[in-house]
Every structure is written in C-alpha cells, then in structure tokens.
Amino acid sequence: MPRRRGVFAGNVIWTTVLALGALLAPLVIALSRDNSQLSLRILREQEVPSSPSPALNLRFASDETVYLSRLHDGVTEVSLDATLTARRQPIPDRDTLHMRFPMMERLAVSPQFFAVASLMADYGFQPRTPAADGTFRFTRLHVWSVASLDLFGDRLLLLGDPTPRALAGWRESKGGIAWIGPLSSHPERDLKPFLYDVPGAPPLSLLRCMSLELGAVRFLPDGSYVVVPGVKDGIYLYSKTGTLLRTWKNQALGLDAPDCAGMDQKQEDEFNGSYSARFEFLNRHRVVEEILPLAEGPGLLVRSVVAGKVRWTLTILHGDQVTSYPVPITGNLPYDRLRADVRGGRLAFLRTWHGFGPAAVFRPGHLYLAEFATAAAGLAP
Numbered sequence: 001m002p003r004r005r006g007v008f009a010g011n012v013i014w015t016t017v018l019a020l021g022a023l024l025a026p027l028v029i030a031l032s033r034d035n036s037q038l039s040l041r042i043l044r045e046q047e048v049p050s051s052p053s054p055a056l057n058l059r060f061a062s063d064e065t066v067y068l069s070r071l072h073d074g075v076t077e078v079s080l081d082a083t084l085t086a087r088r089q090p091i092p093d094r095d096t097l098h099m100r101f102p103m104m105e106r107l108a109v110s111p112q113f114f115a116v117a118s119l120m121a122d123y124g125f126q127p128r129t130p131a132a133d134g135t136f137r138f139t140r141l142h143v144w145s146v147a148s149l150d151l152f153g154d155r156l157l158l159l160g161d162p163t164p165r166a167l168a169g170w171r172e173s174k175g176g177i178a179w180i181g182p183l184s185s186h187p188e189r190d191l192k193p194f195l196y197d198v199p200g201a202p203p204l205s206l207l208r209c210m211s212l213e214l215g216a217v218r219f220l221p222d223g224s225y226v227v228v229p230g231v232k233d234g235i236y237l238y239s240k241t242g243t244l245l246r247t248w249k250n251q252a253l254g255l256d257a258p259d260c261a262g263m264d265q266k267q268e269d270e271f272n273g274s275y276s277a278r279f280e281f282l283n284r285h286r287v288v289e290e291i292l293p294l295a296e297g298p299g300l301l302v303r304s305v306v307a308g309k310v311r312w313t314l315t316i317l318h319g320d321q322v323t324s325y326p327v328p329i330t331g332n333l334p335y336d337r338l339r340a341d342v343r344g345g346r347l348a349f350l351r352t353w354h355g356f357g358p359a360a361v362f363r364p365g366h367l368y369l370a371e372f373a374t375a376a377a378g379l380a381p
Contacts, residue, residue, distance in 0.1 A: 117146035162187035175201030218291035
C-alpha cells in the first residue's frame with residue numbers, strides 16, 4: 001500500500017487583475033454519415049516550450065485560444081498563434097498558490113469551474129468567476145486516485161477513488177472506481193459510485209495500475225457520459241440521469257484490458273518506482289488516452305506502439321457502427337502521451353511526455369490543430 005499522508009483540505013484565495021473571458025459552450029464535429037472517405041488532417045504543428053515547466057494537458061478556451069495545464073505552473077490560456085501568446089493565467093503557479101501541488105496532469109473545464117488533478121492524487125478546483133472582492137478560491141484535496149475527470153456545469157465525473165488519503169477505513173471502501181456528483185470539498189461524501197472494481201472492495205485493480213494512467217471519462221454535450229475504466233474490460237455509455245445505455249467490449253474495439261486485478265504488490269511498487277518499468281508494460285498494450293465528445297458519438301483516442309514508434313488511432317462509436325481513423329502524429333519517445341480536445345470543426349492535440357526520471361530534463365511538447373477532411377478533395381466536409 002502507498003504510504004498514507006495526513007488529511008488535507010486546503011482553500012487558497014488569490015486575486016487577479018485580468019478579466020475572465022466568457023467560455024463559449026463546446027461545439028462538436030459534425031461528421032458525414034458516409035464517412036468512409038474522411039481522414040484526419042493536420043492543419044498546424046508547433047512546439048510548446050518546456051519553460052516554465054512542461055505542458056501536460058489542454059482544453060479549448062475559445063475558437064482562438066486553449067488552456068494549457070503545466071507541471072508546476074498552473075493553467076494558462078494561450079492564443080493559437082505562432083508563439084502561443086499567454087493571455088491570462090486562471091490558475092497560478094505553485095508559489096502564488098502557496099502550496100506544492102505536485103503536477104497538474106488532468107484538466108477539466110466547464111463554464112463555471114476548472115478542475116485539476118495529479119498522478120499523486122492531489123485534486124483541486126476553482127470557480128471561473130471571481131468573488132465580489134475580486135479573489136478566487138482554489139480548493140485542494142488529497143484523495144486516493146484520480147485517473148481521469150470531467151465537468152458538466154457543477155457536476156464532477158471521476159475515474160478513481162475520492163476517499164481521503166488519510167482515512168483509515170479505505171480498506172472498507174465500496175470498491176467504486178467511477179463516481180459522479182456535485183463538485184464539493186467532500187467528494188467522498190457527495191460523489192456516488194456507479195461502476196465497481198473486479199475484486200470488489202477495496203478497489204485493488206485501480207490501486208495496482210494507478211501509475212499507468214489507464215482509462216478515461218468524458219461528458220457528452222447532452223450531459224450523458226462515457227467511462228473507459230482501463231483497469232477492467234468494457235466501455236460504458238450512461239444517460240444524463242445515470243441509466244446505462246450501452247456497453248462495448250474491449251476486444252471488439254481492438255483494445256486491451258490489462259489484468260490489474262491479477263497483479264501483486266511487487267508489480268505495483270515497480271510501476272510506482274520506475275518509469276521504464278511502467279512504459280515497458282504500457283507499450284505492450286492498446287489503451288485509451290482520451291474520450292472526445294464528437295457529434296457521431298464518443299471518440300476514443302487509442303495509444304499503441306508499432307515498430308518502436310508510439311502511434312494513435314481515433315475510434316468513433318456510433319451505435320453498432322465503429323469507425324477508426326489513424327491520427328497522423330507519431331511519438332518520438334517511448335513514453336509520449338497524447339491529450340486532446342474538440343471545438344467546432346477542429347481538434348487540438350498535445351503530444352507530451354511523462355518520463356521525467358531521476359535526472360529530469362524537460363523537453364518541449366508539440367501542439368497540433370487538426371480537422372476531418374475528405375480524402376478525394378482534401379477539403380473539410
């Protein structure tokens with residue numbers, strides 16, 4: 001078991017002089033029903049500097065800007081121009097927050113809130129609009145795990161375990177691995193589990209494979225939501241009210257379901273202590289990195305390694321129809337990961353890396369803008 005840390009629920013209030021821009025509701029890509037002639041086309045690629053620290057995730061902020069979450073330096077809105085000009089910083093760096101939030105690896109945005117989380121299960125959220133005195137309250141919590149998270153208004157969708165890190169009764173948990181409920185300072189109380197681990201309670205599959213970053217969750221535009229557990233078989237689609245609408249098997253979609261339940265403490269310790277061990281295992285499997293809310297249905301961004309190169313495929317689920325598109329991006333390093341978002345007719349991809357090792361050498365990331373184009377004419381539909 002990981003070493004237990006003390007209970008912590010921190011609220012930090014800070015002030016900004018920059019006005020918050022209005023966030024337009026995310027739009028979705030409209031794909032033709034006859035999409036056999038479509039392909040993904042890269043419109044632009046540019047380097048994302050590793051200074052002040054590497055960018056680890058992104059979300060569209062507007063048609064012309066994206067939010068970048070950085071390792072140690074909060075969340076910044078940048079223009080999609082040649083230099084990624086910084087527009088504002090809705091969540092500041094660690095010095096301004098006066099807390100050592102480890103890594104802002106997960107990022108979720110709604111018109112009302114930002115939510116961020118780290119691989120070490122530090123989790124925080126902040127309103128998008130200031131209080132009457134112009135300050136912002138950033139709330140930080142220690143939970144057991146956050147593999148993925150998303151927001152729909154003030155609703156939080158979480159893949160992980162929101163139990164506080166220091167709670168002695170964690171081994172008496174309900175075994176939930178997917179949770180939903182209101183965004184609050186007490187996620188263990190206010191979030192309700194709806195999907196459970198294979199071994200039951202405690203959720204050992206989740207714990208054993210936590211450092212592998214398997215699985216994803218995402219709200220769709222109508223409030224329904226998709227869960228890819230990663231640590232167990234299946235893709236699950238739920239209605240806005242929580243009714244299970246449909247499931248898909250991993251094998252039917254060409255995905256792997258690593259046997260996390262069958263792993264032991266030694267394997268878990270190896271993953272936690274070694275990036276090379278982690279990615280040596282991960283690179284033997286086809287796993288989901290992200291879920292994109294496309295008009296035709298959820299789009300699964302699938303990672304695999306072919307001939308020593310990291311590659312990705314976008315697999316779109318539309319009822320019984322499953323269509324896959326090669327993503328024209330290739331990873332240069334064995335630990336490259338790809339994060340993505342969609343707005344209007346464009347997709348944004350961030351190729352980043354998590355293999356910092358004992359002597360961290362931060363390398364720049366790469367930002368790509370893409371769209372669907374017809375193969376015949378080379379034009380967007």
